[in-house]
Amino acid sequence: MIRLNVNGKTHEVDADPATPLLYVLRDHLQLNGAKFGCGLGQCGACTVLVEGQAVFSCVVPASAVRERRVTTLEGLGTPEKPGRMQRAFIAEQAAQCGFCIPGMIMQAQALLERNPKPSPAEIRTHMNGHLCRCGTHMRILRAIERAVREP
Numbered sequence: 001m002i003r004l005n006v007n008g009k010t011h012e013v014d015a016d017p018a019t020p021l022l023y024v025l026r027d028h029l030q031l032n033g034a035k036f037g038c039g040l041g042q043c044g045a046c047t048v049l050v051e052g053q054a055v056f057s058c059v060v061p062a063s064a065v066r067e068r069r070v071t072t073l074e075g076l077g078t079p080e081k082p083g084r085m086q087r088a089f090i091a092e093q094a095a096q097c098g099f100c101i102p103g104m105i106m107q108a109q110a111l112l113e114r115n116p117k118p119s120p121a122e123i124r125t126h127m128n129g130h131l132c133r134c135g136t137h138m139r140i141l142r143a144i145e146r147a148v149r150e151p
């Protein structure tokens with residue numbers, strides 16, 4: 001049994017301790033915001049926050065997180081009331097297929113939690129480990145810059 005604190009709620013999950021956090025979130029808790037892209041820690045599609053730090057949940061065993069605070073895309077807002085970063089991505093229409101976007105949003109959220117006013121260069125450097133096969137990078141960067149301007 002693994003105990004997790006996700007989006008402010010405590011969950012007890014009957015899973016092997018080595019199960020990647022991504023699988024537990026998606027398969028046990030039905031939190032499907034984080035996506036399975038590469039499964040190898042190389043694309044960023046599975047990004048969630050652990051105590052405000054962005055982690056690639058496909059390569060983190062759920063048992064390693066223990067009861068530290070996990071935040072997923074669902075924890076940032078709802079369709080009716082999207083959070084700041086989600087609003088900025090919608091306003092900039094920063095998606096094509098959308099598969100990479102949850103990870104992009106969570107990585108950007110992690111940046112703003114520690115640096116509320118990053119420069120465009122700092123944003124680019126911070127987002128460097130994330131891949132978008134649709135080539136939406138420019139709109140993604142514009143969305144993050146909008147979130148910086150519009151808290």
Ligand code: FES
Nearest residue numbers: 037038039044058
């Ligand atoms: S699915 Fe986790 S980094 Fe690609």
Ligand code: FES
Nearest residue numbers: 096098100132134
């Ligand atoms: S919008 Fe399709 S992978 Fe990024």
